[in-house]
Amino acid sequence: MKNIKPREVPAELKLLRMLHPRMRMKPPDYQRYLNLEQGYAGELIMDAWLEDLSIDCLVINDVLLEQNRNLFQIDTLVIFQEKISVLDAKHNDGDFYIDGDKWKASSGTEIQDPLLQRKRSMTLLRKLLQSHRINIPIESFLVFTHPEFYLYNDSPQLPAVFPTQMPRFLKKMNSQTSRLGQKHEKIAEQLLALHKDENPRTRLPEYDYDGLKKGVVCSGCHSFMQYRRKTWFCSGCGMAEDNETVVMRSVAEYRLLFPDRKITTNAIYDWCGLSASTRNINRILAKNFYRIGHGIASYYSNRSKDQA
Numbered sequence: 001m002k003n004i005k006p007r008e009v010p011a012e013l014k015l016l017r018m019l020h021p022r023m024r025m026k027p028p029d030y031q032r033y034l035n036l037e038q039g040y041a042g043e044l045i046m047d048a049w050l051e052d053l054s055i056d057c058l059v060i061n062d063v064l065l066e067q068n069r070n071l072f073q074i075d076t077l078v079i080f081q082e083k084i085s086v087l088d089a090k091h092n093d094g095d096f097y098i099d100g101d102k103w104k105a106s107s108g109t110e111i112q113d114p115l116l117q118r119k120r121s122m123t124l125l126r127k128l129l130q131s132h133r134i135n136i137p138i139e140s141f142l143v144f145t146h147p148e149f150y151l152y153n154d155s156p157q158l159p160a161v162f163p164t165q166m167p168r169f170l171k172k173m174n175s176q177t178s179r180l181g182q183k184h185e186k187i188a189e190q191l192l193a194l195h196k197d198e199n200p201r202t203r204l205p206e207y208d209y210d211g212l213k214k215g216v217v218c219s220g221c222h223s224f225m226q227y228r229r230k231t232w233f234c235s236g237c238g239m240a241e242d243n244e245t246v247v248m249r250s251v252a253e254y255r256l257l258f259p260d261r262k263i264t265t266n267a268i269y270d271w272c273g274l275s276a277s278t279r280n281i282n283r284i285l286a287k288n289f290y291r292i293g294h295g296i297a298s299y300y301s302n303r304s305k306d307q308a
């Protein structure tokens with residue numbers, strides 16, 4: 001197995017993780033944030049399972065494709081010799097049942113039908129492959145990743161893999177003959193080239209600098225940290241970090257959340273919620289960023305020195 005596009009934290013989730021400790025999110029935004037966290041957790045579990053794929057195949061994670069102005073997202077795509085398998089992670093927890101063509105939680109609340117979503121992506125993917133003259137059969141599965149998920153009346157025909165079935169599913173995948181060649185490399189290249197980067201900012205909650213809580217957020221548990229004797233401490237998880245690590249992480253957040261604001265010593269000082277001497281921050285910024293201008297009007301380039 002060769003993973004040619006490893007999974008990263010989705011850009012939108014990255015931003016929401018930064019905003020969440022600093023603002024009060026309204027229910028729809030908060031719900032979206034939780035859904036993204038849940039989806040990502042499921043994808044990571046699926047990735048760990050797929051590590052056991054031992055035969056010749058190419059794995060591409062997180063592709064956003066477009067067919068006829070319709071965007072569709074695929075969690076994982078595996079290219080084998082004779083086929084492409086599309087795997088979609090579902091991290092729902094609790095008891096569910098299928099009522100006619102509707103999926104419902106045990107409370108009776110209808111949830112988004114994962115089969116319908118799967119059908120849509122498959123149709124679009126087939127058309128997209130056809131239009132690029134990529135001729136290879138595709139199959140797709142919903143991969144349920146939560147250990148506490150249960151579906152009552154599922155039929156054996158359901159294109160789904162449940163946690164207890166995963167070992168057998170992988171065994172079956174590993175037992176096929178698969179020898180990849182140039183044709184498969186080319187398919188992978190074409191798919192990677194078709195991948196679109198979505199603008200993560202389109203769905204973010206509204207926020208502005210003044211409205212966000214200032215301070216340094218722990219990278220482990222997202223609590224605010226305290227500065228004592230040149231070290232930052234988190235009372236949430238006990239993490240201790242040195243000043244430079246913390247300042248650089250805070251600058252990275254500041255750059256992502258406010259790409260139009262200038263990086264100045266005072267700005268970063270304020271962002272970190274500090275009230276002592278600015279010397280340390282000045283030194284860290286000067287070490288890591290290019291300085292533009294002199295004196296009180298100077299600021300630091302958005303390009304850090306390690307990007308040069």
Ligand SMILES: [Zn+2]
Nearest residue numbers: 218221234237
């Ligand atoms: Zn912490």
